[in-house]
Amino acid sequence: MAEFSKVAVIGGGVIGGGWVARFLLNGLDVTLYDPDDTALSKVNRIIANAERAYDDLLDVDRPKIGVLNLTSDIREAVENSDFIQENVPENFELKKKILAEIDQHAPENTLICSSTSGLLPTELQADLKHPERFLVGHPFNPVYLLPLVEICGGDLTSEDKKNAAADFYRDIGMKPLILKKEIDAFIADRLLEAYWREALWLVKDGIATVEEIDDAIRYGAGLRWAMMGTFQVYRIAGGDAGMRHFLSQFGPSLKWPWTKLMDVPELDDGLIGRITEQSDEQAGDLSIQELEKIRDNGLVRILKSLQRIDWGAGETLSDYEAKLKSNAPKSQLDYSRPLLLHRTKIKSDWIDYNGHMTEHRYLQVFGETTDKLLDIIGMTDSYVKSGFSIYTLETHIRHLQEGKRGEEIYVTTHLLGLDSKRFRVLHVITREQDSSVLATAEQMLMSVNITENKACEFGEVLSENLTEIWDYHQKLPIPDFAGAGIKSLQTS
């Protein structure tokens, strides 16, 4: 993990709370400064949402959650920190005042990043004693799930500091986008603002309700946007001739009276009232908390789907998981007992109509455990590329108890048998909380020459590693259910 470990968060509202959650879940200790008495309870709610989302999002172990300290003294928050994220309300004078205080008390080299949605860093840093370590790190809500963070330096920001911030954000699972030039509202908010202005006009002119405008996005272009940005989508829309054809076909419409982009509708009481009423109607009985849950559940599933096709934000998630995996402390396996190979939590989309972990997820957990065993015995990518692998021949699962959402489980593996081409294992899933066994699986696996599609002997390294485990495991008692098939229904 990053060179930064003591993080200060200044302002713990929607965005500050999201940062706190992301930092803590990456194992970093956080000191939060916010003068509002209700800040801590709001932040705790955001942390709970984030923990729930990460349980479902990540397939690797997370670091131990960091410690959160709240302080009413800004000096105490920043004086020992090595990274500061500022998230006070979007008010130029307030930000300048708070940044001056931070600058005065923070160690000289500590990075100061502002979450501002559009204020210019050159103006924000103008009066700082050490302006070179100040930059904008602009996130998106919910900060703990959305990977994008725009990095924008001012005239006095050092390139090194921008790169250090980008590395840090990358380490905590984000996708930093460093702006080439400073500009009001950066990249994303300029685009979103243009869309927002058009949407406000459509409501003001009585063309559509807020719900209809949201539907016009979420049933169409919005689905594409998680996959591809506008340029790539339009490239495809141009057919085989691509972007050039698209521009020649639709370029002229830019001159048609489609857009009111340069004008801003007056946000008078009438328009505010209309938008608020229609927004209440759109939400129906759903509270903000319920909407947050729906949003997070959906975002987790979108991110995991993108991960499956190794694309966009899904690639960022895979890189993050790989980083977490390589940072995890390597525990020494104890060969004198069944190997503790896998730990996970039961995720919400593993639950079926009975409210329990559904059947095929048990196989998934056992399969992931087998993968970890294969990793340990040395079945590397290059082994597979050289034309050899290990296939599963048979699996017998016994379902003994019901697993529920959020329960922590671990899997141990007992090597029950080994010859030159095959091995047999017994995996056991145990519930952490009460040490009760949820399920067991026996598997027979076989070494394969992929090119010839035939059984073959294990490669040298695999054979040596399996033999080392076998030397210990053949002395372990074999459970009496091992080797049993499904009991017959017939009585005779």
Ligand SMILES: NC(=O)c1ccc[n+]([C@@H]2O[C@H](COP(=O)([O-])OP(=O)(O)OC[C@H]3O[C@@H](n4cnc5c(N)ncnc54)[C@H](O)[C@@H]3O)[C@@H](O)[C@H]2O)c1
């Ligand atoms: N809400 C968004 O979607 C979003 C997205 C990206 C960036 N931002 C930016 O993040 C920043 C914070 O926005 P938000 O939406 O979290 O606002 P918010 O109103 O939810 O939170 C602001 C927090 O700052 C605290 N605060 C007020 N005065 C303070 C002070 N003097 N010192 C310390 N804390 C103080 C408040 O108590 C509150 O908890 C803004 O700069 C905003 O532009 C917001």
